[in-house]
Amino acid sequence: MVERIGTTCVQGGWRPGDGEPRQVPIYQNTTWKYDTSEHMGRLFDLEESGYFYTRLANPTNDAVAAKIAELEGGAAAMLTSSGQAANFFAVFNIAGAGDHVVASSAIYGGTYNLLAHTMKRMGLECTFVDPHCTDEELKAAFRPNTKCVFGETIANPALAVLDIERFAAAAHGHGVPLIVDNTFPTPVLCRPIEWGADIVTHSTTKYMDGHGASVGGVIVDSGRFNWNAHADKFPGLTTPDESYHGVVYTERFGLEGAYITKATAQLMRDLGSIQSPQNAFLI
Numbered sequence: 001m002v003e004r005i006g007t008t009c010v011q012g013g014w015r016p017g018d019g020e021p022r023q024v025p026i027y028q029n030t031t032w033k034y035d036t037s038e039h040m041g042r043l044f045d046l047e048e049s050g051y052f053y054t055r056l057a058n059p060t061n062d063a064v065a066a067k068i069a070e071l072e073g074g075a076a077a078m079l080t081s082s083g084q085a086a087n088f089f090a091v092f093n094i095a096g097a098g099d100h101v102v103a104s105s106a107i108y109g110g111t112y113n114l115l116a117h118t119m120k121r122m123g124l125e126c127t128f129v130d131p132h133c134t135d136e137e138l139k140a141a142f143r144p145n146t147k148c149v150f151g152e153t154i155a156n157p158a159l160a161v162l163d164i165e166r167f168a169a170a171a172h173g174h175g176v177p178l179i180v181d182n183t184f185p186t187p188v189l190c191r192p193i194e195w196g197a198d199i200v201t202h203s204t205t206k207y208m209d210g211h212g213a214s215v216g217g218v219i220v221d222s223g224r225f226n227w228n229a230h231a232d233k234f235p236g237l238t239t240p241d242e243s244y245h246g247v248v249y250t251e252r253f254g255l256e257g258a259y260i261t262k263a264t265a266q267l268m269r270d271l272g273s274i275q276s277p278q279n280a281f282l283i
């Protein structure tokens with residue numbers, strides 16, 4: 001039976017077994033207890049899945065992220081402390097100094113500033129294109145060092161609608177993923193992955209929260225972009241991460257897990273923008 005989206009909104013991500021809590025519990029803890037230091041070592045080395053520090057992952061956050069991944073039709077997701085953090089992590093996970101991004105010019109002002117100014121100071125350049133530009137104009141925006149395309153499903157505040165299929169085709173034609181900020185419609189009204197987007201972000205602060213109760217963000221990975229087919233563009237995913245015992249994310253976690261695991265194990269570890277479990281519960 002195909003589950004209706006209203007059911008996923010209520011039940012998704014947390015399916016308790018017999019005698020388990022009906023509502024997702026708030027794991028209001030920073031750390032966990034282990035019987036052996038070897039057990040913790042295996043978790044730390046990403047050899048076993050589990051929890052060891054809430055700055056990287058927490059069961060409440062994971063249940064909410066899993067719900068949103070189900071709603072968007074994605075393979076994996078992570079919560080961030082805000083929508084700004086979600087968009088920063090989504091781009092910075094695959095692009096850095098010396099790289100280039102193509103972005104729709106009709107996006108939220110905060111994201112425009114992030115890409116045009118703050119990330120520029122980090123060595124990343126961005127070319128903005130009108131979402132209604134011609135195919136030739138879109139094609140002309142790409143450079144050999146372009147690492148992704150970014151747009152908003154319905155732009156804040158211009159309300160311009162992104163032709164996701166057209167932007168996805170252009171991105172894929174240049175061997176890079178399309179990142180779509182789906183804050184305005186939410187997956188109830190539009191699921192960008194179904195139209196070709198590879199990565200979806202949200203400011204959950206808005207309609208996803210719906211009560212004005214908590215600032216938050218989420219990144220959902222479709223698991224469909226083939227990082228290995230464009231390995232030269234994405235060495236961060238396809239070659240050893242020296243900061244994490246030489247793990248190769250695509251090898252260890254596959255195409256469905258590589259992107260979100262890297263963003264968690266590396267970016268969340270170093271930049272620390274985890275959402276509080278209390279806020280996750282409120283979402």
Ligand SMILES: Cc1ncc(COP(=O)(O)O)c(C=O)c1O
Binds near residue numbers: 108
């Ligand atoms: C489309 C969009 N993306 C991202 C953001 C940033 O989200 P946050 O305020 O949760 O950091 C906003 C905020 O207004 C937004 O409207």
